[in-house]
Amino acid sequence: MKLQTKASAVTTAGLLISLGIIYGDIGTSPLYVMKAIIGDAPISQALVYGGISCVFWTLTLQTTVKYVxxxxxxxxxGEGGVFSLYTLIRRKAPWLIVPAMLGGAALLADGIITPPISVSSAIEGLRILYPDIPTVPIVLAILTALFLMQSFGTEIVGKAFGPIMLLWFVMLGSLGAVSVAHHPEILKALSPYYAYNLLAHYPRGFWLLGxxxxCTTGAExxxxxxxxxxxxxxRLSWLFVKTCLLLNYLGQGAWLMTKEGSLLQENPFYGIMPAWFVLPGIAIATVAAIIASQALISGSFTxxxxxxxLNLWPRVRLVYPSNQKGQLYVPSINWLLWVGCVGVVLYFRESEHMEAAYGLAITMAMLSTTILMSYYLYTKCRSMTLVSLFLTIYISIEGAFLVANLSKFxxxxxxxxLIAGALLAIMYIWLNAFHIKRRLTEYVRLKDxxxxxxxxxxxxxIPKYATHLVFMTSxxxxxxxxxxxxxxxxQKRPKRTDIYWFVHVDISDEPYTxxxxxxxxxEGDVIRIDFTLGFRVEQRINLFFRKVVEExxxxxxxxxxxxYPSLNRQHLIGDFRFVVLEKFLSFENDLPFRERxxxxxxxxxxxxxxSESKWFGLDSSSVKIEKVPLIILPAALPQLKRVPA
Structure with missing residues (x-):
């Protein structure tokens, strides 16, 4: 039985949901991109036109061509993401687990950086009206509320995301269009000449790529x-989103040209707003920033x-607040992200300082996707020319972004x-431990x-241990x-039972098998059940096993x-008992330093x-946990010499 979830047709609801779920990160980029490009330099045509030209071609080549x-x-x-991409090619190229791990760790690190910078950029707009307002406590309060509500799921809130983000993009496009109307010459900035001029001739122009x-961090x-x-x-909604984003960037550029020769004193995003609209604009921007953060948090759970x-992370508790697809809550990751976000806010305090930490990790994630995608293209078209062209173009583009972002280090x-490295270390340890255990696990012929x-x-x-005894087997x-x-x-304790059941769970490369x-x-004594579950299916083995037995x-x-004769006459069902064997590292080991x-x-x-029992969704009242020593490499014992008593 397979659950089909692929959306194959364009619908109004699908387009609206796309706006609410997918474009939160990339959609809030106008809050800080132009401010970051201008920085402390005097406003000039070369800088403004060149910056907008770079933004336009980055959105075109990186987001539109590569991703969309x-x-x-x-x-x-129907599923995407760096790990889904890896599962499509891992049978032919298992070594590509390395860029997949790197990309996954970088995306999780991005989930810690994005909420603080998005919310801080929005809240700092209040300084236009209240110059001395302390923004850090407000940002922390919003982020804490956001993480607290995760345990309830996002089904109700998610229904409001689409209309709010539609309002956000309409606001971006409208404000930008009005500003462009006052300085239509800014449209010339779409020419690639200005991007080339900025990167080749402007002082430290190349480093502005950071x-x-x-502008494209949300593409992944x-x-x-x-x-x-x-x-x-x-694809259809991206046309609308990209148009609104470009209009806003162009509008900010038009406003900046009215300040030519001076230093930037305020965020151009708020500069293009009429005075009467600043407060409503800040409110909408704040909600959009929260939605952007929500998208990254939910993405981290997935x-x-x-x-x-994929055996790249410990088996932590997963919670499904509802039966709706995508409704997933991971308590440990939720609070790990919250601690990381609070730390980022307290350390950097201002969004302009957070910009230095933003972008470096996600560049590595994009490079990882490029490598994986290149091999995927090769498996599909077998054209080395096409693959080489794709790889050369995007390694060059993303390599340039990486080098420029390194100046932020x-x-x-x-x-x-540091965050990505810590997450990568956990993945490395968990994957290698899995292979070490699997390599040295001893199997015997069941027939014997x-x-x-x-x-x-x-x-x-021998006293009967249970009517039905169930073992999980690898x-x-x-x-x-x-x-x-x-x-x-x-030997542990002779376990007499009527029927021995062995249950094996295999994870497929498809998401919902x-x-x-x-x-x-x-017959009548030993039965084995093999479950094949998709990598996004919750392992409720207790319920699955019961359903199979009923069938x-x-x-x-x-x-x-x-x-039992007395119970058999009453036609009562026999009891089921699960035995889960949990390993612990034996002292009797003599491992090489790395493996130890x-x-x-x-x-x-x-x-x-x-625990194993909780992970497989087993009923704790009918589970027996047995500890078994994991002896990977027995320690060499000294020669013992017997002496007379």
Missing amino acids: LLTLQADNN AVFL ALYSDLGHCGRPNI LISEAIR PHGGWVSL YLPALKELSADET ASSTKEIESKVIYSIF TEYKVCKIA LVANGEVDITSR LIMEWYFNIKRYAS
């Missing part, structure tokens, strides 16, 4: 949110859920790299133990089982009536992750 036209083609059953890049989120609205809705399925860029299992099941001298083959499971059944198959290894009973394939360090950190991090 090309990258949106790489959808995984500020220009801020645009691809990540593909599953919410579908490709046709995103990113983590995908990373868990000593001024705050190190913050985003079937006679012993049948004999144990019939041995009435063995991908139905012919094998972990040796630790056999040890648990026969829900399939299973049943293998009767020994087997309905089809007459299995009898789950209790085999990885495993020690793995088990330290694992303390804060969900």
Whole structure:
């Protein structure tokens, strides 16, 4: 059974939802881009026209061509994002997990930087009316309220996002158009000549690319949110969004030209507003900034859920506030992001200082997507010429942005790299620990133990452990089982039962697969169920297992009536008991330094992750947790010499 979620048609609702969910980050860029480009330099035609020209061509080449036209083609059953892109190619190029991890860590770091800079830029507009107002407490209060409401889900709030963002973009376009009407010459800035002139001849013009890049930071989120609205809705709505953004940038440029020769004293975004509209404009900007932050937070939740399925992140608790697609809440990530956002606000305090930390991490995410997308294009068209052209163009563009953004490193860029590096370290530890454990997990042939299992099941001298005993197994083959499971059944404490069930869960590259198959290894004694779940499906194994057993009973394939004579006469169902084996690092290990360090950190991090039983959604009242030592490389023992007593 597969759940189809791809949106394939353009609808009014789809277009409105696209505005509310997808364009929050890129849509609020006019709040700070032109202010960042001008900086402390005197306002001049070369700077203003060149900055707008760079913005226009960046939005065209980077956002429109790379993401809207090309990258949106790489959808995984309607889902997008760096991890979804990786799952499309990982069977042919597993080594590309490296750029995927780098991109994922960078996007999470962006989720910590974006909310503070967006909300701060909006709230600082109040200084036009109240010059001495303290903005930091207001920003912290808004961010705290935003993170507090995550546990309730965004279904209700999300319905209002579209109309509010429609109002926001109409405001951007209208204000920009009015300003352009007073200085129509600004339209000449769309010529690539002015971009070239700025980068080649203006003093330190190349380094302004770090500020220009801020106009396209939401492009990666645009691809990540593909599953919410579908490709046709995103492409059509982008035409409207890009038009409104360009009109506003042009309008800010027209206003700046009226200040030519002077230093910038106020944010040009608010400068193009009539005095009577400043307060309503700030209110709309603040709500838009909150929506932009919400989009990044929700995207971070989705990113983590995908990373868990790919064994790149600890199995933390996932909460689904409603049955609506996309309604996901990850408490640990929510409060991790909140702590990060509060730290960013308290450290930088002003949005202009936050601009130094913004952009560096997301550039790395875009470079990662370029590498993954290049291989995806190669698998589809097999044209090295096309792939080489794509790779050359976008490595050059994004490489230039990366170099320009590196100039921000000593001024705050190190913050985003530090955050991304810490997140990347967790992914590296978790993935390598997974491979170390899998490499050294011992499997045995289940066939060799079937006679012993049948004999144990019939041995009435041993107290019955349960009517039905269920083990979770990682063995991908139905012919094998972990040796630790056999040890648990026969030696840990002999576990006599009527039917032994082995349950295996496999995560597919498709997002919403829900399939299973049943293998009767020994009729009436040993049954195995293999679930194949999409990487976005919550693993409610307790409920899934119960549903499968009900279908087997309905089809007459299995009898789950209790085999105790007194209970059997009453036709009562036998009890089910799950056994979950949790590993701990044994002291009897002699690991190489690197692997010992990885495993020690793995088990330290694992303390804060969900237990195996909670992760698989098992009923705690019917679960037995058994601790088993993980002996990866036995320590060499000294030769013992017996001496006379």
